[in-house]
Amino acid sequence: MSTSAFGDFLRFYRSRVPLTQEELAEHTGLSTRAISDMERGRTLSPQFRTVQLLVSGLGLRDEEAAEFTALARASRVVSVRERPDAPFVVASSSLPPVLIELTGREAEKDLLDGFAAEASSSSRLQIAVVHGAPGSGKTALAVDAGHRLGGRFADGCVFLDLRGTDSEPLTPEKAAHRLLRSFGSDDRQIPADPDDKLSLYRSRLRDRTVLLVLDNAANEAQVRPLLASSPGTLVLLTSRRILTGLDARHRLALALLPLDRSVELLRAVTGHERLDAEPEAAERVAELCGGTPLALLIAGNRLTSRPQWTISHLAEQLEDEGRRLSVLRAGDLQVRAAFEISYDQLSAGAATLFRRLALVPSPDTTAALAGVLVDDAEEALDELADASLLGISDTPGRYTRHDLLHVFAAERLELDEDPAAVREARTRLRHWLLGTATRAALFFDHDVPAERSGPVHNRESASRWLELELDNWRTAVKAGVEAGEHERVLALAQAMHWYSDMHGVGELWREIFAAGAHSARRLGNAKDAAQQLNYLSWALYALCGRPHEALSVHEEAAAVPVDDTVTEAWTCYYGSAIRRRVGEPGKAVWLSRRSVGLFEQAGYRIGENLALSLLGVMLHTTGDLAEAVEVQQRSVDRHREAGGDDELLSMLLIRLATTLAAAGQVIAAMDLLDEAESVFRKHSNTAGTARVQHNRGLVLMDAGRHGEAQEQLLAALGEVRLSDQRVEIMTRLAGLADAAGDAAQAREYRVRALAECDRYDTPAVRVTAAKLVAALG
Template sequence: MGTGTSAAGGFASRLLALRTRAGLSQEGLAHAAGISVRALADLERGRSKGPQRRTVRALAKALKLDRAAAGELEESASLGRPRPRPEAATATRPALVLPRDIGDFTARGPALDRLHALARNAEPGHPPVAVIAGQPGLGKTAFAVHVAHRLAPDFPDGQFVVDLRGMDPEPTTARDALASLLRALGVAESGIPSGTDDRAALYRAEVRERRLLLVLDNAASESQVRPLLPGTGRSMTIVTSRHALAGLESVHRTALGLLRREEGVELLTRIIGPERVRHEAQAVRDLVDLCGYLPLAVRIAGQRLAVRPMERVAKLVTQLARAERRLDTLQAGSLRIRAAFTMSYQHLAHPARILFRRASLAAGPDFSPETAALLADLPVTQAARYAEELTDAGLLQPDPDAERYRFHDLLRLFATEQLAAEDSPEVCEAARDRTARWVLRRATAAALRFDADRHLDPPVGDPDPDHAPADREEARAWLEAERAEWLAALQRSRTAGRHQQVIDAAEAMHWFSDLNQHWDLWAEVFACSTESARALGSRRDEAVHLNYLAWAHNICRHDHPAALASAERALTAAREVADALQETWALAYAAGALHKLGRTSEGIERLQEAAALVGTLTSPQGRLAELSVLNGLGQYLRVSGRVQEALVVHRRSEAVCRDGIPGQPAELIAMYHAAALQEVGKDLSALHRWTEAEAPLRQALAHFETAQMPAWSEPARLDLGIVLRRLARYDEARETLVAVGNALALLKSPRQSEVAAELDELDRTITGE
């Protein structure tokens, strides 16, 4: 013990002296060597005894030591390392014996069946190789051992397991693994060649005529595995690894996913017994949810409960519900979920570690390489490369369709822990702020693609114009994918006092919000911009954004009391600054809320007041507001039974659209025209002029579909389905109504109930009931 301690102390003092002489801080040397600051501090204090050779080499390189000095540093480190056991001792270890199977093994049926088929259908010239890779905790080793036991009768010449120690600082070499295999096959020690290639050739010759099942567990790399694969014969090899081993050719890949909830419940049932599960069925389901459906986490929870038979499942659920304690709680004896993650994390290169932990700061459930690059302060190309490395290591989950990544819930908690341990609060705040500034600028430029007046402008203000969304489709895709990120950026900017940026971003979002009325986040967006306008003391901006907020409460959240309150506040602000346009919008939004609150006659009065006011405006914006007012006024007249008046109002709106509005793009007027046509179709339906109603509704639907406006197209489709039923075109009506049902549910539309009612009426009509 004394020798080891003094050796560690000798290395520690030598390292500290070398760093001081080089004029480097701990953080500077750690960064240059690719190790954590904590690890370096432990080395300098003598807490870490005998660092591995590659760590010492990295430190020597970072310190720019010559060969002699590097050798002395390595010698002092070697004194603290445990002495290796003699080869003869390792040769006698029963390391290749197949471990016992797990009696409560659960699920994985399809994967088992595929490997059974692979073994049965193997051709002598192509010994099958199955690779089982994935994130820590999926149960890869347990699955491989279970498969080996199931397939053992098909491989009468033996089943061997070699732990390649891929997570160790120095994994088992192919040369050493081959020596172990050759001994297990009966080759005398004197007959084992010294070189890796010669050992591999002898191994392949030995297994050529045998039927062996080989499990290569915990592989580190393709180069470690390749020499261990048989060349011919009917043997089968199963490889497990936390890495994808994408470079291995002609192999069968088995992707183990997370458990389904019912599979997790089944596993817990086998561990703790059916009686406890029946007694606390909901708590057991909640427990599986909190384990993130990760097999290792579920097993740890089950083992913990198994040794505490009097403890309620609900108690463990309560403990796991506290995110800050979840990883601490998920341990049972030597089984620790954090340890499984730590091994993978410690094998990452320094920049990959930074990206892994900083990505936990992303606002949404997933993130892009651009967001990861901003948080980690890396070039995007490097961030993308490290994200792929993290994916191959099982630490990130890739999106199947887009270049985006997400954490498993437990891995996100682990990444957050590493962030707290290795990055200061100042570094984290700088990362968040850097990301927020960039994202908000990109979001503002992208949203302006939908602005009626500025949609053709170049992406002025975008932080990376060369890679900015090139058109509306790309802008839409970016805004949809990054909505959690830009919403967080907006809120952070408001908190930081960057109020004009907040107002500019929300203003840019105005037209885009109309295309995505089913997003309830718009209320947060415009509440944020309203607060910023108030902070700047701009009553006009406050009126504008209070109107946007009233719209969001009315249309997106269906919170009509809140909409009315916002509209009334907007009306007060608009009148204070004598802004007739904003006064018009405030009256219109208040009318919408009043109508939904059952006060339609009051709503009509507000809209009539708005119509009179907007008639005094000559600006293009005034004409657009007039179209909205007319469409709303006609709606409420129709609902009040004044259908003929409603049709006159909507025909007037239609005529304004046909004449056009100077200075406004044709596509914008076409959208208003489509809205007017939909209202005309509904008026004609209310007058039972079903044949006349079909054409304007089809025109409106076609426009909304072309413009990709589901919040508009689906209600129009419902209106068309109603008309088709009344025209006795039952097959078309059913097809249309069924199609619209699911779509309205996704949009959270209050008109969902109409679909069921129409389908019921259709069934009664057909059956004659």
Template sequence: MPSTGRKLELRLLGPMEIRYDGRPHAVSAPRLRTVLGTLLLRANEVVSLQHLADSVWEEAMPADPANQIAACVSRLRRTFRQMGVEQDVLVTQQPGYRFVTDGVWLDTLAFRELREEARRHQEADDPRRALAALRSALALWRGPVLSGAASRAWQPELRRWEEERIAAHEARFDTELSLGLYEDLISGLSLFVQQHPLLERPRAQLMLALSRSGRRADALRLYHDTARLLRDELGVSPGPELRRAHERLLHGAEGRDTPEPEPPAVPAASPAHHPPARPARPAAGQPKVPCQLPGDLGEFVGREDETRHLLEVLAPGGTTTPVALVVGPGGTGKTALAVHVAHRLRSVFDEGQLYVDLRGLDTHPVSAEEALARFLRELGLSGAAIPGSLDERAALFRSLIAGRRMLLVLDNAGDARQVVPLLPGTGSCGVLVTSRSRMTTVPNARVLELGVFGRRHAHELLRRLVGDERLAAEPHTSDELVEYCGRLPLAVRIVGAKLASKPHWPLHKAAARLADERRRLDELTHESLAVRSTLELSHQGLSPAARKLFRRLALLEVPDFSDWVCAPLLDAPLTEAEDLLDELLDTRLVDVISPPGSTRPRYRLHDLVRLFALECLREAEPKVEWEAAVQRVAETTLALAGIAHRRICGGDFTVVHGTASLSSVPSDVVERTTGDPLGWYEADRPTITALCLQTAELGQDELAWDLAATSRCLFSVRFHFDDWLLTHDGALAAVRRQGNRRGEAVLLLGLGDLYLTRRQYDRAVPLLEESRRLFHLVGDCHGYALALRKAACADRVLGRPERALARWQECLPLLRAAGDLEAQAQVVRWMAQTELERGRREEARAFLRDAERLVTFFHGRSAAQVRLSQADLHLAEERLGPAYEAYGRGLRDATALGDLSGRCAALLGLGTVDVRRGGLPQGEERLRQALDLARSIQDPLLESEVLLSLAAARRAAGDAAGSVALLRTGAALCRRMRAPLRLRRFLDALAGHSAEVAGSSTT
């Protein structure tokens, strides 16, 4: 989206809009708008006087058109100068004029740039970024080009732009199909087909989406409806693409035997005056959906019989899901075999391969819930769309992959509880599990026991690691090495890696170290002792400072980490800590797990490496130093979370802090993240959660609850409900152990807010009331007011508006005393919304004036929400122009902040205005987008509001049955939320339908 700095912004994709420096400006004279629109449609090109005259005067041409056009251009130049535009955007150039876009943002150009960006991403085999670019391009459209001011002379340009819009939609649908986003796609495609009933390609795409989501009967019905429509309207039969889709459905292929090549090609944006090409068909053989597999080992050797057995077990096609379980002791190469076989099966399971390391032997293994969340995100769901419970996640996952040829690799499973919820439900999928346990309760599992290498394969592995020259120089010694290793793959690999990392070592030196039986177990045992002895050799080569970092990295109970954590761990400057981390990387004691060139690289200690480092730590440092190091990292995380919180809220508002000192936080770490604190949050969210739990376990309850409370706003805006619940539950247990009443009050407030956000009022209200009581008990007036204001929010929804207003009035003086501007603005805005719902517009207006005054002192989420409330007031007063403008600004603000609920509310408002203005297609499209968003963030309150407006739109379109169905859905939502006032609105609307039907019958 364009910047709101000092820039001229022009929008043609919809009604003409002009902004400069973020402020709207109008060109009201019809003739001026026509001249400007004609020039903008051919921006950067010379538009002849004749074409300009034809555009302005379609029939009765005046005697002096050139002079009158010149006068119009002069007035337009003056208008732009009055706005403050310094550059000359209107240039005289024979045989007419040219609009120059240097330094100008024009939505038509932005649309084509985004389409070109999508094409580049598609060529780079990055369909997700291509899809994001296409969605951004289509989001620029607010209606037909220059709607409401069209000239007959514009028709060729307008048709070309509509063709480009259709092509972009079709490319978007193709890309969503390639990513397997069938369920999300169906609603959007269905609406698009209704709006463009005679376009055949979208109907073929919808057939494919329906069939791949398990709705084959609906897909066949759509084909027959399409054939009938084309016959009745045009007298033609379906074209080749529709017929091919139909034939695939009849043969049960669902597009797979003759696959839609993936990913689809995205057409480049068309230059002006040339019709855009239709989307090119993608080249055959390109990969489909995700492949999460680690790379196959170049030095993989042997296991031919085992590989053949697994390939047979995992052949799809039966009625049950094939499950192969590779079991054996540590060091036998279970993971290497599983990954190797999975790569062999990619052509069989051609719709995707999912991989997760379950870390079953870790102190904090990956739960089935977390594994499912990862898989669902990889399949295209946002964090907000992922259900909360294990059963719901498992059911949704099974639904998404039902009938698809996908392979799951579940590595390092600890027990069946980790595995069973992840199993697909259809025989088209396969599951490959590695574990040290046989896990006999896993359904349909075929177990393969993995033992040590044969001599030939052990030699081959050593040769690939060490090289032919060194083995040939000491052939007998290589035999000794293999036997000393007991042909255990991990042991051979360890010895080979040692020799490869020390090219100056002769083989006999390694053999001599292994020859002593008293040391051999230390060198070769497949459990931690073997790893410990090997790692000790590398550890001894580290500098003392690098050893300290290595030891202390093991303290962090995180799956992976960023480089900045090294500074507080050592209490050292960031650059020094980064140099020491590089030393660990060079010795392979730390792994880089992010892709090359990543702007936010992530690092990890292997599980066994971490155990070794912990042993070193216990020998070298007292426990008090360990705990101090963890505390410094947690305090730094708290400081960084605070910066991100202030970016969202506009200040240190709506949060109660503990007594944790932040004096030791490294300033260079803070400077590193200041530029993009929200990006830091997205990358290090697992670190926040893990450190909150770890400090809670260490008894650092004050730090734990402060970290949870400070991160609450971030969890809320991004709808990371799992992290919100984990941090608050873990910290709550700690503060209760310590008898920390204030911390308990803060965490109960956070949990109450969580359930309030999820509209679970029966769970939210008791927590908020108890929080309020505890804040009162400890004499914290600010906390008391924050809890009371949230309890009042529940009162408002539960049909107690007077009580809500009274409680908010009680909050305000306490919030003023605390200097909490954002909380004040929120309260006053909620009061305005409540009065507006009661039909008291003047009272609402007065409260909104107070809210607007408050948000002038800060920028953040609440400031954007105040503008949305002002738009609601305009809408209630039928002031549709100001409402539309305010909702548009609210949409831009919410998008910039990543505020999904604010974006939903803005789309709801814009769609409602469109419908009231008579723009039903555009209004319904926006309302459908809002409905999808409300459901994705699991907000039934917002969903009910959208359903009410959507029902009104359907009623205006003459679809009484569709309107009634939406109203009934909304009424059911309100009943579940126990929201009587909102329920009454749905019941009244349903009663209105009944009255209309009765009136029609009487007539």
């Protein structure tokens, strides 16, 4: 069962009534946003009360109500926590009590259980380092481990706070003194000399098998003298620092809690009844706490100490980023204070980088990007990572930063830096992002040579950079428009033309090409404005499912007076595809023929080959298969002769293969699809591969090879970019499920396809939607 199935069925039942999201919100008392999030699959764990309200508001009865409730139950993420029958009794009273049951750390608890088991059978000292950002719950995990696991060690558990975040952390000899007292040594038996004291500590530890919890370590130098050899003993260290200088057998990076676990922790503090009354608001509070256990604990405490407050009220307070850290305080618990301790210990260079990373929209960064903001960026990044103020990404060479630290960095940027320096850094970063994105996109351009510089030096590195830095360069485009940097914005939009063919989603390209058209107008360049309007019309009809809006933009581009044959040819090219989608095949064929002639007149061979291929698609639509095959074959042959781009060739091959299959030449069609897929896989082009799998699935299905067809269509479904193609795939999969006798699976595919129809309004899709409604009864 797909995790999006619940949302798709909700959309289906709402549309059947019919009700808008706003009307359903009025009927149920839920918020419009909550209904929208459920339909889009953003809320994967609807509460039981929410589901019952929806059942009532939608008028569901009997089997439909039961099925809908079961879907909600299937999508809910359930956290199951093991609870021992009885707590272990530890031998030392130094272990702090557990005030709140540890929540959301089941995987980490299992790892610590394994560390303890390994220590009991090992002949060497076992050291486990638990590190993480301020407020991530390191101490809570260690204390829980002490209570749960202390009984497994002959001499119990000994706990010591090393006060590593204080202005004066415990010295090793003071720590040894306190540990000796925990071992039962009288003060009169403890030597005054620091070396003798440490020597006695080591000898006493060698005689014991304990779980030694050294909490809040400052650095390696503080704890290294305390790591005496003692087989069977496990030393559990917690620190904000990674402590890379220690020879630790085990390391556990304490990540932030995912949303469902964050809600569970909030529930543990606040109580089930209160959270169940406002489940959507509770999720929003948990989301705004950024998965930080300290923030969630504070938020829960604020709610329990203010029973008059609604959870929605607290969520509204936290929505204001400028006030968020001020809201997250309860008595002596403060998120901001926890962050300040680590920030104040940074070197000047690392502190500057930490602040200026607030200018980066994405939570990820690299040495190249950081180098735009400060000198000696790699050294500063290492220091921030060691201090757990940045995380190490799963992607090599990248660092991550969580939401609340971003808010804190923005505060420090405003407080600690000169406004003029901040403006200069922001501008420098924006220019670098726009320039690098433009250079990267040109590696996909068939007309303009690319420049090898910075983090992009070939097509593969350019593709990787554009994908990983998408949020950053996309935001830079918006900021560039606002700053009036129209030449930079237009240059980027022009460079993205060929890259956009196989990468990115519709809303991205709608934004980029709309910005390009705006900048071209502001610069007074009619030709560039028409060009960008053409690209915008393509994004609207091909990716966004807005063919009528695309037609309006196309007509605007056609009305721009330009004395340029290639631009006019592109206008006809895009216009042809739009006319086909709005149900005007004759007009589409005429525009395609005109596009071929204009490209030929201009001597632009790439455009002519593409236009010939598109003409074949239009002729296929009107049933002229013989001419369709002829012009598409001519397009492929010319492109091969010219040694053209192989990914562009693959697009031409897919079009030809589809027409050949329709003409009964199935084997030839399959061979061309195989060739296209091999090229796309060579370039790690998932969208292109999905396009091949989609078309191959259709060919196989029509040939009666249902098992192979289903495999290809399922593989394509997750990666295909176009809404109308997703509708077709799910409709075909429903037919295959019918043939296999799986009525439930067929129904799910039809509901999902019908939900997708809402996003793509063309005559063909409307016909499909009507058939889906009829099939669903």
